[in-house]
Amino acid sequence: xxxxxxxxxxAINVTYLVAGVCLIVGIRRLSAPRTARSGNVVAAxxxxxxxxxxxxxxxIDSYWLIAAGVAAGTxxxxxxxxxxxxxxxxxxxALFNGVGGGAAALIAAAEYHRLAPFSGHLPxxxxxxxxxxxxIGSVSFSGSLIAFGKLQELMPGRPIVFSGNxxxxxxxxxxxxxxxxxxxxxEAGVWIVLLLAGALAFGSLLVLPIGGADMxxxxxxxxxxxxxxxxxxxxxxxxxxxxxxxxxxxxxxxxLTILMGRAMNRSLANxxxxxxxxxxxxxxxxxxxxxTDGKTHREITAEDAAVMLAYARKVVIVPGYGLAVxxxxxxxxxxxxxxxxxxxxxxxxxxxxxxxxxxxxxxxLAEANVPYPQLKDMDEINPEFPQTDVALVIGxxxxxxxxxxxxxxxxxxxxxxxDVDHAANxxxxxxxxxxxxxxxxxxxxxxxxTAMLFGDAKSSVEKLAASLKQV
Amino acid sequence: MTSILLNSITVFVLAVxxxxxxxxxxxxxxxxxxxxxxNAIHGIVLVGAMLIAGSADSTLEQALxxxxxxxxxxxxxxxxxxxxRMLEMFKRKPTERE
Numbered sequence: 331x332x333x334x335x336x337x338x339x340x341a342i343n344v345t346y347l348v349a350g351v352c353l354i355v356g357i358r359r360l361s362a363p364r365t366a367r368s369g370n371v372v373a374a375x376x377x378x379x380x381x382x383x384x385x386x387x388x389x390i391d392s393y394w395l396i397a398a399g400v401a402a403g404t405x406x407x408x409x410x411x412x413x414x415x416x417x418x419x420x421x422x423x424a425l426f427n428g429v430g431g432g433a434a435a436l437i438a439a440a441e442y443h444r445l446a447p448f449s450g451h452l453p454x455x456x457x458x459x460x461x462x463x464x465x466i467g468s469v470s471f472s473g474s475l476i477a478f479g480k481l482q483e484l485m486p487g488r489p490i491v492f493s494g495n496x497x498x499x500x501x502x503x504x505x506x507x508x509x510x511x512x513x514x515x516x517e518a519g520v521w522i523v524l525l526l527a528g529a530l531a532f533g534s535l536l537v538l539p540i541g542g543a544d545m546x547x548x549x550x551x552x553x554x555x556x557x558x559x560x561x562x563x564x565x566x567x568x569x570x571x572x573x574x575x576x577x578x579x580x581x582x583x584x585x586l587t588i589l590m591g592r593a594m595n596r597s598l599a600n601x602x603x604x605x606x607x608x609x610x611x612x613x614x615x616x617x618x619x620x621x622t623d624g625k626t627h628r629e630i631t632a633e634d635a636a637v638m639l640a641y642a643r644k645v646v647i648v649p650g651y652g653l654a655v656x657x658x659x660x661x662x663x664x665x666x667x668x669x670x671x672x673x674x675x676x677x678x679x680x681x682x683x684x685x686x687x688x689x690x691x692x693x694x695l696a697e698a699n700v701p702y703p704q705l706k707d708m709d710e711i712n713p714e715f716p717q718t719d720v721a722l723v724i725g726x727x728x729x730x731x732x733x734x735x736x737x738x739x740x741x742x743x744x745x746x747x748x749d750v751d752h753a754a755n756x757x758x759x760x761x762x763x764x765x766x767x768x769x770x771x772x773x774x775x776x777x778x779x780t781a782m783l784f785g786d787a788k789s790s791v792e793k794l795a796a797s798l799k800q801v
Numbered sequence: 802m803t804s805i806l807l808n809s810i811t812v813f814v815l816a817v818x819x820x821x822x823x824x825x826x827x828x829x830x831x832x833x834x835x836x837x838x839x840n841a842i843h844g845i846v847l848v849g850a851m852l853i854a855g856s857a858d859s860t861l862e863q864a865l866x867x868x869x870x871x872x873x874x875x876x877x878x879x880x881x882x883x884x885x886r887m888l889e890m891f892k893r894k895p896t897e898r899e
Contacts, residue, residue, distance in 0.1 A: 353845075354819055356838070357824060357839060360838045363830070366838075366888050367888040367889065369838070373841065377842065377877060377881070381877075384848045385851065387855070390851065390852065390855025391855060391856060395854040395855070395863060395867050399867050399871045403872070403878065404874055406875050407874060407875040407878030408878050408879070410879055411878070411879040411882035416886075419833065420833070422879070422883055423833075425879075426876050426880045427843075429876050430844055430873060430876035430880075433846045433868075433870075433872035433873035433876065434846050436850075436866070436868055436869035437846065440869065444859075444862055546832075549836070553836055557842075559846070560845055560846040563849040564849070565809055565813075566849075569849060570812055571848050572846065572849050573816065575848075576843055576845060576846070577812075577817055577820060578816050579820070580820065581819070582820040583836070585825065586832065586839070589827070590832055593829055688833055689830040689834060693890045705830075
């Protein structure tokens, strides 16, 4: 049955070319601060073109399923994108990524089911692409859900490791290759079901042992996976829009993953198989060759800390995830404004992975209208710490841990950190002495220069501001 | 090798190079928005989901295709909206307007 308004395949492919150009220009603009927002719009326009002209494809002879699905998906997507808090962005991205991968796997499964009855008629490249979509899409789906669960704290954020973990993963991966090969050779439905189930298990097992600051790198990798899965469905359906869109994300996502890993001095292999922080979480208290016992930290009251800040010449604020969780960014900006009125020079030191994702903290502080020129990235601010009177660490932990510089046995050894311990004084705002996301001790807290102000980041900052008025 | 497959491979290989080239110099502060933006773009898989949903015959295929359309739509709509929300935060930078 041919829908009256059906365009020829050639005409549709021309619109796909236009859409592909929009996507490329969109990503290009997304990678520069000034053009980023318009880049997102250009990419969305490209997407809309591809989607609208797909609807006039002559292969489509029923619209009710599409209409119902798009309506449901739009409602869910729009509401969750609007409701989500800025602090919960990373897991939201993980979730959106996961459903994309799931869609690719489902497409592959449906197409396999449709064509398999005509056994032996499937060309090798089509079935290969189908199985690849099913495999990668499922891995991305379950992996992203686990990442979501960890970041949303539905399950422990720390690496979850059991003995023989890598043997199981290796065996499972071998099994997946066998299922895939048999599914391709026999074209029997049971094998693709096994492949899908195995891939879901594999995706979960792949992400479970990963935790700490490695999470964003993994989400980025799964993002690239979903891109490849989408491109692969393009090979199944002989569709150029899918190949262009999916491949662009697969390639740029892979590079982005490498760039993120490099910002943290972690190789991809290290991220995937290193079980960041796992052993140390099991045997706590060994940092810099000293045991926890006997090390003391110094507490400070909000009043004393306020005096210290008021008479400083230069204060560097080091925001971390604790600030984000407590939604303290507005309170911090008010505190900074008060200090500046007193003539104190205030800067913000932004670690590349401050928060839960690269760039996360910039977004949060921009939301609180912190002037852009005050935000300094790590390489810019580190040489300034020796001239800094007070480094005010608000809910940041692992990114300030000097063990990364000095202790070769530390799991974060080699990760670039903010050298807050080079400042004359350090004030740490923190809920308790508990360890950070990586699950390791921070020897900064036992440094004689360091004073701890315990409490929720927002209420501590508000107390500081109130005390500052009295000074 | 069919010419359709060869064309597809050509598009694929060129897209790999373009994908790598266009983001090679991205500042760290844009890593999250860029990840989110490209995340929305792989929602293009909705094209495939719609093609499957529009031509599904059996109940099983219809069910699979329906879920695929819902999933892919969430990916597209949610992805672009969330990216826009993140980038909106940067808009009032006094010095950085075009």
